[in-house]
Amino acid sequence: MAKLVGGLAVSHVPAIGRAIADHKQQDAYWKPFFDGFGPAHDWLAKVRPEVVVVLYNDHGLNFFLDKMPTFSVGAAAQYSNADEGWGLPVRHPFKGDPDLSWHVIEHLVEEEFDLVTCQELLVDHAFCIPMELFWPNGDMPPAVPICFNTVQHPLPSALRSYKLGQALGRAIESWPEDKRVAVIATGGLSHQLDGERAGFINKEFDLLCLDRLVNDPKALTGYTTRELVALSGSQGVEVLMWIAMSAALTGRRRHIHSHYHIPISNTAAALLVIENEAVPSPA
Amino acid sequence: MTRSAPAPIPGTTVFDGAEAQKGYALNRMCFSFNDAANRAAFVVDEAAYCDRYGLTPEQRAAVASRNVLQLIAAGGNIYYLAKLAGILGLNVQDLGAQQTGMSVEAFKAKLQASAQG
Numbered sequence: 001m002a003k004l005v006g007g008l009a010v011s012h013v014p015a016i017g018r019a020i021a022d023h024k025q026q027d028a029y030w031k032p033f034f035d036g037f038g039p040a041h042d043w044l045a046k047v048r049p050e051v052v053v054v055l056y057n058d059h060g061l062n063f064f065l066d067k068m069p070t071f072s073v074g075a076a077a078q079y080s081n082a083d084e085g086w087g088l089p090v091r092h093p094f095k096g097d098p099d100l101s102w103h104v105i106e107h108l109v110e111e112e113f114d115l116v117t118c119q120e121l122l123v124d125h126a127f128c129i130p131m132e133l134f135w136p137n138g139d140m141p142p143a144v145p146i147c148f149n150t151v152q153h154p155l156p157s158a159l160r161s162y163k164l165g166q167a168l169g170r171a172i173e174s175w176p177e178d179k180r181v182a183v184i185a186t187g188g189l190s191h192q193l194d195g196e197r198a199g200f201i202n203k204e205f206d207l208l209c210l211d212r213l214v215n216d217p218k219a220l221t222g223y224t225t226r227e228l229v230a231l232s233g234s235q236g237v238e239v240l241m242w243i244a245m246s247a248a249l250t251g252r253r254r255h256i257h258s259h260y261h262i263p264i265s266n267t268a269a270a271l272l273v274i275e276n277e278a279v280p281s282p283a
Numbered sequence: 284m285t286r287s288a289p290a291p292i293p294g295t296t297v298f299d300g301a302e303a304q305k306g307y308a309l310n311r312m313c314f315s316f317n318d319a320a321n322r323a324a325f326v327v328d329e330a331a332y333c334d335r336y337g338l339t340p341e342q343r344a345a346v347a348s349r350n351v352l353q354l355i356a357a358g359g360n361i362y363y364l365a366k367l368a369g370i371l372g373l374n375v376q377d378l379g380a381q382q383t384g385m386s387v388e389a390f391k392a393k394l395q396a397s398a399q400g
Contacts, residue, residue: 015375059362060365061317064310064314065303065307065314065360083319084366085366085369085370087369152303152360192295193375193378194296194364195294195352196382197295198294198382198383199383199393199394201394201397202397203397229295230292230295234297234298234361263395263397265376266379
């Protein structure tokens with residue numbers, strides 16, 4: 001049976017992709033952000049995930065408003081990146097794991113999540129940048145992307161995202177392959193790009209989220225989507241993926257690492273690593 | 284059953300079904316800018332390109348103004364507008380500064396100051 005080794009979450013600000021492409025990791029602006037990754041890399045070297053499930057949101061690369069699925073699951077052997085329109089270099093394709101994809105799809109639909117399944121899926125910066133941050137040498141494992149709608153309201157609620165995460169955790173642990181799997185959430189934390197409130201950052205709420213994500217993710221399901229927009233910004237709602245990641249870790253949880261830095265571009269950038277140790281279910 | 288209007292969030296447009304309908308043509312045009320050939324076509328003849336996507340007069344005026352708040356008022360969603368901003372050579376700090384009426388330096392300082400919060 002597969003083993004869910006833990007979860008990671010990280011911001012996916014496009015400017016990070018440019019900094020990586022331009023090798024600016026040690027520049028004064030970028031150093032405080034990139035220097036936070038040591039413990040995450042050490043942990044990944046220890047647990048060595050063989051497949052990852054990546055919870056992210058598309059920003060108008062694969063999906064447009066003509067068809068906007070709430071949750072969509074990639075089911076391809078390979079995922080391509082493409083031109084997003086504002087000059088980020090296009091990355092090499094990423095390997096998929098169709099067997100885990102279809103297992104997750106079967107399991108989630110059985111648990112009454114009505115999904116969109118994608119045998120072709122372009123993955124944008126929100127998928128690519130976290131993979132490059134966690135595997136800077138390019139040796140990332142195959143991935144199963146799960147895309148959340150954070151573009152067009154109504155978005156999935158925090159509670160729905162939490163429940164999806166729980167079901168995903170159960171799906172991974174029931175995958176018959178004897179492989180180590182990690183869950184990655186991308187996006188957040190607080191930021192807002194649009195409107196007179198552009199530049200909004202809420203450190204107090206972010207720190208509360210980071211604590212709850214480790215210790216009590218269910219506590220975050222009490223917020224409505226509008227409350228999350230008010231507290232963390234229009235794009236800060238990407239914390240929904242972080243809630244789902246944390247909810248997937250249904251075993252014994254151990255906090256490995258948190259890192260928080262303001263600002264990266266217009267965003268409060270954060271990184272979180274939680275280990276998961278399966279608790280045998282009672283016979 | 285009617286739903287009561289939710290409390291507004293200051294300085295924030297929640298991009299819901301009403302906005303998505305209103306902004307459809309504008310956002311559809313901006314979505315096309317994922318393609319370099321389309322970006323080039325827009326630059327060559329902006330008005331003709333707006334025609335091709337059936338922008339409303341309000342949306343055409345907003346595009347011509349380069350004013351982000353006006354583009355949002357016309358139903359623009361920031362994720363798609365970012366692709367238009369890319370053509371115009373504006374990054375998200377430029378957009379933030381314009382929307383808040385600050386200089387880019389002042390907007391960056393405001394972001395930096397959030398670290399103390």
